[in-house]
Amino acid sequence: MNALVSICAGLAAAYAFLWALLRFTQDEREPLAVNTTIPFISPLISLYSAGFRYWSMNSRLPIYTLRVPGVRLYIVNSTELIPQIQRHTRVISFSPIMIRLVSTMTGLSKEGHETASYEPLENHGWALGISRTIHQTLAPGPLLDVLNRRSVEYISESLNKFALGKETKTVSMYKWITHEVLLATTEGIYGPHNPYRDPAMIDAWYHFQSGIIPLLVGIAPSLIARKFVKARDLVQNSYERYFLNQGHLHPGTPSFTKERVRFEEERGLSTTDLAKMETATSIGILANTLPGTFWLVYHIVSDPEVLEDCRRELFSAVKISDDGTHEVDMTCIKTSCPILFSTFQEVFRFRGIGVSARMMMDDFLLDNTYLLKKGNIVLIPAAVQHGLSSAWGDNVHEFYYKRFIREQRGAKSKRHNPVAFRGFGGGSTLCPGRHFAATEILAFASLIIMRFNIRPIQGYWQAPTVENGNAAISIQTPDHDIDVEIEPQNKKRWVVTFSGSDKPMDIAAEDIEAREDKKEAGEIH
Numbered sequence: 382m383n384a385l386v387s388i389c390a391g392l393a394a395a396y397a398f399l400w401a402l403l404r405f406t407q408d409e410r411e412p413l414a415v416n417t418t419i420p421f422i423s424p425l426i427s428l429y430s431a432g433f434r435y436w437s438m439n440s441r442l443p444i445y446t447l448r449v450p451g452v453r454l455y456i457v458n459s460t461e462l463i464p465q466i467q468r469h470t471r472v473i474s475f476s477p478i479m480i481r482l483v484s485t486m487t488g489l490s491k492e493g494h495e496t497a498s499y500e501p502l503e504n505h506g507w508a509l510g511i512s513r514t515i516h517q518t519l520a521p522g523p524l525l526d527v528l529n530r531r532s533v534e535y536i537s538e539s540l541n542k543f544a545l546g547k548e549t550k551t552v553s554m555y556k557w558i559t560h561e562v563l564l565a566t567t568e569g570i571y572g573p574h575n576p577y578r579d580p581a582m583i584d585a586w587y588h589f590q591s592g593i594i595p596l597l598v599g600i601a602p603s604l605i606a607r608k609f610v611k612a613r614d615l616v617q618n619s620y621e622r623y624f625l626n627q628g629h630l631h632p633g634t635p636s637f638t639k640e641r642v643r644f645e646e647e648r649g650l651s652t653t654d655l656a657k658m659e660t661a662t663s664i665g666i667l668a669n670t671l672p673g674t675f676w677l678v679y680h681i682v683s684d685p686e687v688l689e690d691c692r693r694e695l696f697s698a699v700k701i702s703d704d705g706t707h708e709v710d711m712t713c714i715k716t717s718c719p720i721l722f723s724t725f726q727e728v729f730r731f732r733g734i735g736v737s738a739r740m741m742m743d744d745f746l747l748d749n750t751y752l753l754k755k756g757n758i759v760l761i762p763a764a765v766q767h768g769l770s771s772a773w774g775d776n777v778h779e780f781y782y783k784r785f786i787r788e789q790r791g792a793k794s795k796r797h798n799p800v801a802f803r804g805f806g807g808g809s810t811l812c813p814g815r816h817f818a819a820t821e822i823l824a825f826a827s828l829i830i831m832r833f834n835i836r837p838i839q840g841y842w843q844a845p846t847v848e849n850g851n852a853a854i855s856i857q858t859p860d861h862d863i864d865v866e867i868e869p870q871n872k873k874r875w876v877v878t879f880s881g882s883d884k885p886m887d888i889a890a891e892d893i894e895a896r897e898d899k900k901e902a903g904e905i906h
């Protein structure tokens with residue numbers, strides 16, 4: 382009995398202490414602290430149990446604080462606050478977070494970590510320098526065209542082979558699509574020595590990807606995340622062989638890879654650390670592109686109206702010669718298929734759940750109202766923006782494939798606020814791979830829907846649930862696969878080309894703004 386009383390008294394004292402600690406350390410100018418029933422613990426329980434749905438459950442306040450052990454999380458819901466956060470890149474910075482993520486996830490050496498941590502807010506430091514190199518080599522234009530062309534060629538050749546032989550094939554749709562796109566992406570990015578040509582590397586990568594969160598926890602990974610460490614080491618060893626064999630220097634390897642490696646080597650990074658860095662980069666390159674392609678194909682083929690509209694639009698861009706050869710330039714598809722492009726954007730709105738993270742480098746009064754304290758973290762969950770009826774209308778919770786077509790809303794009606802579209806993040810860390818990924822995903826989906834009929838084996842389409850997704854990925858992943866029959870529509874010969882273009886697509890708010898600025902300056906019409 383006495384023991385029970387002592388335990389209860391101890392718990393009550395601990396609770397009172399935590400309550401007082403939270404209350405007296407929370408400045409009243411800071412965003413309101415919520416979920417404080419058990420101070421510092423309740424948010425962890427809620428986040429663990431609700432997963433990505435937690436953010437939408439708390440979307441009423443413009444901004445709020447979650448107090449968790451050791452740090453405050455400032456969660457931003459208001460669309461109006463987002464540009465203000467993205468403008469102040471020195472005070473509200475991504476660089477320290479990026480360095481920590483890369484270092485912890487990959488087990489970078491001490492010297493590698495020092496190199497990566499050098500001057501994180503300055504242009505000559507590693508973080509901003511590598512980001513600049515990546516953005517330059519992935520910007521629309523000739524360098525990106527090389528990358529896109531190789532991926533499109535791979536997709537076209539692979540689908541040609543797939544269409545040969547047996548009339549109808551049965552596949553697990555998610556597994557098949559992600560495998561095709563993984564190879565198309567990495568063939569483009571790593572050139573003729575692509576390490577993913579080895580099936581063991583592919584297996585190891587999938588395994589590593591599923592363990593990012595345990596690896597990021599960073600506490601004794603070789604004990605608590607043993608199997609993921611093993612998979613990560615296999616991926617790293619494979620990359621190390623690629624660099625030692627100078628795969629990155631092959632003339633068929635694009636500037637995106639060449640220039641990044643040159644930048645890292647100039648900073649004295651060892652080949653082992655280079656391979657570790659590349660292991661982290663592989664997540665950015667692949668983890669969202671694979672499920673993104675699956676969802677686009679799924680949302681088109683599972684709805685006869687969407688399929689019909691997209692097919693009609695796509696076939697108007699195909700040239701059919703006298704012998705029946707079908708010829709298509711994927712560059713035209715990007716620019717002349719507004720329904721398909723709107724469906725693509727709707728996929729990333731409807732399925733996009735990324736959370737942009739920034740570190741407070743100093744105290745800052747946001748919007749002259751909210752005090753954000755140095756050393757804490759700002760989070761912008763895309764799921765909140767994507768679920769705002771104020772931004773998207775009453776049908777916000779439906780998949781509406783024509784949502785992004787401007788004419789759809791009438792000439793006079795207002796376009797949706799592009800800032801509320803966060804499928805590719807925003808601000809200084811807006812995904813630089815969006816144009817590459819969009820081209821590849823659109824090319825794959827286009828060829829699939831033009832060349833094949835896809836039917837679910839169970840006789841009807843049922844959207845997979847998405848409860849067990851990977852918190853490190855910016856888009857939902859299906860909990861189970863869908864077995865489908867794929868049948869070629871005809872046996873015609875297809876010639877697929879990619880002529881290239883330096884014209885960016887209107888994917889993010891920043892793309893639209895840049896185009897409108899150019900129009901105003903008379904540079905385009």
Ligand code: HEM
Nearest residue numbers: 512665666669670673735737805806807810812814818855
């Ligand atoms: C459908 C595919 C993709 C999606 C949905 C996606 C999404 C995102 C998101 C949400 C961010 C974070 C932005 C922020 O924090 O505000 C990001 C950043 C980034 N993405 Fe992507 N991404 C995709 C494909 C790619 C590809 C193919 C590459 C490379 C070839 C790439 C490279 C990067 C890099 C390097 C960053 C960090 C940017 C920086 O630090 O400046 N992404 N991406």
